[in-house]
Amino acid sequence: MQTTATTYSPRPDAPIGVFDSGVGGLTVLRALLERLPDEDFVYLGDTARLPYGTKSPSSIRQYSLQAARRLHERGVKCLVVACNTASAAALDVLTAEFAPVPVLGVLEPGAAAACRATRNDRIAVLATESTVRGGAYQAAIVRRLPQAVVSARACPLFVALAEEAWTDGPVVEGVMHRYLDDLFVAGAEATHPDTLLLGCTHFPVFASTLARVLGPGIAIVDSAATTAGSLAEVLEARGLCRAPGAGHGRVTLLATDGAERFARVGAVFLGRPLAPADVEIVDLAPAPAATAAST
Numbered sequence: 001m002q003t004t005a006t007t008y009s010p011r012p013d014a015p016i017g018v019f020d021s022g023v024g025g026l027t028v029l030r031a032l033l034e035r036l037p038d039e040d041f042v043y044l045g046d047t048a049r050l051p052y053g054t055k056s057p058s059s060i061r062q063y064s065l066q067a068a069r070r071l072h073e074r075g076v077k078c079l080v081v082a083c084n085t086a087s088a089a090a091l092d093v094l095t096a097e098f099a100p101v102p103v104l105g106v107l108e109p110g111a112a113a114a115c116r117a118t119r120n121d122r123i124a125v126l127a128t129e130s131t132v133r134g135g136a137y138q139a140a141i142v143r144r145l146p147q148a149v150v151s152a153r154a155c156p157l158f159v160a161l162a163e164e165a166w167t168d169g170p171v172v173e174g175v176m177h178r179y180l181d182d183l184f185v186a187g188a189e190a191t192h193p194d195t196l197l198l199g200c201t202h203f204p205v206f207a208s209t210l211a212r213v214l215g216p217g218i219a220i221v222d223s224a225a226t227t228a229g230s231l232a233e234v235l236e237a238r239g240l241c242r243a244p245g246a247g248h249g250r251v252t253l254l255a256t257d258g259a260e261r262f263a264r265v266g267a268v269f270l271g272r273p274l275a276p277a278d279v280e281i282v283d284l285a286p287a288p289a290a291t292a293a294s295t
């Protein structure tokens with residue numbers, strides 16, 4: 001495994017690296033910018049290889065390492081894995097490779113937010129196939145709340161809809177009913193989950209439509225704000241906060257494909273206008289191994 005630890009010399013004015021499989025992690029970046037307005041961020045969306053959620057754990061680990069290495073090359077002081085699928089499958093390898101650079105995932109903060117929100121200890125987790133299959137959310141919730149009843153549901157079509165910026169309307173509501181109706185059966189409200197955890201960074205854009213479809217009494221939570229709080233604590237503990245009022249809050253956007261699409265759809269997730277010229281396209285493929293000179 002490549003070792004990077006020796007190159008780490010943290011400076012408070014270095015940027016924070018954030019990555020996701022696509023634009024979904026911009027929902028996390030938005031919360032980070034709100035909480036830490038003086039910090040600079042470099043965001044990388046691996047749009048060429050999205051979705052991660054249908055891939056094998058070994059592919060997700062390999063892609064995550066490549067994305068994180070690219071951010072590490074930019075001298076980031078901290079890494080945020082703004083992708084639930086990558087957090088579930090790769091946080092351990094990322095933490096090992098980049099130590100002592102702090103590496104934060106979104107899964108533990110998401111589980112903490114859901115456990116704080118539930119009143120009846122019944123939590124439904126919506127996530128990608130890989131995240132649900134791996135069981136990391138279910139385990140993180142039960143570790144905090146042993147009596148919790150957790151229903152986890154893979155909702156891969158939500159990723160495609162979010163990437164199209166389709167966040168409401170009859171098609172979206174139809175998909176929600178198809179995925180969720182059996183979890184929230186009419187007439188059985190007493191045994192329903194009272195908390196819906198959006199365990200995928202693409203899903204917060206559906207929060208208001210989900211609230212309408214599910215009706216009152218269901219808390220809808222995600223990991224963005226809790227992750228921002230954890231990051232603030234880590235920076236504080238390590239003396240890595242930028243000086244207040246330093247006037248930065250600069251965001252550098254990198255993607256592996258499609259600057260126009262990234263800007264168009266990403267604006268919905270980030271909540272601010274983006275232009276294709278704001279997005280730098282990078283190639284994460286490792287350089288080909290040198291071939292032996294032919295005779």
Ligand code: DGL
Nearest residue numbers: 021051052053084085201
């Ligand atoms: N960003 C991913 C997550 O949070 C969802 C999209 C994908 O499947 O790559 O799990």
